[in-house]
Amino acid sequence: MRLDLGAIAKAGSSKANQTGSWRNFKPIFHQEKCIGCSLCKIYCPEGCVTMVEKKKYTVDYTYCKGCGICAEECSSSDIDMVVEEK
Incomplete structure (x- = not known):
């Protein structure tokens, strides 16, 4: 990915930078x-969390960096962070 002056990525380039690894x-x-x-979903900085149906969410692991913000913000403690197995 090419960065312009000031380290700003070109608009629309985030899909090419698969950060899940x-x-x-x-x-x-x-x-x-x-x-x-x-x-x-609201607090995910990468927009990886999407609603599948009412009270059901999924994560796009292609872009999820594992920051844990979704688990931290979950008001019902229904999200756990587990060690990634590679």
Whole structure:
């Protein structure tokens, strides 16, 4: 990926930079205690969390860096961060 002056990536280039391999931990969505608050989706800095149906979310592991923000913000503690097995 080419960066312009000031280290700014070209618009629309984030899809080409698949950052999932950077991860040491990955989020596991249990779908048991979810109340559908969408905080995991709202706070994900990469936009990896999407709603599949009411109270069911999924993660695009191609871009998920494993930061754990989704698990930290989950108001029902329904997301666990587990060690990534490579």
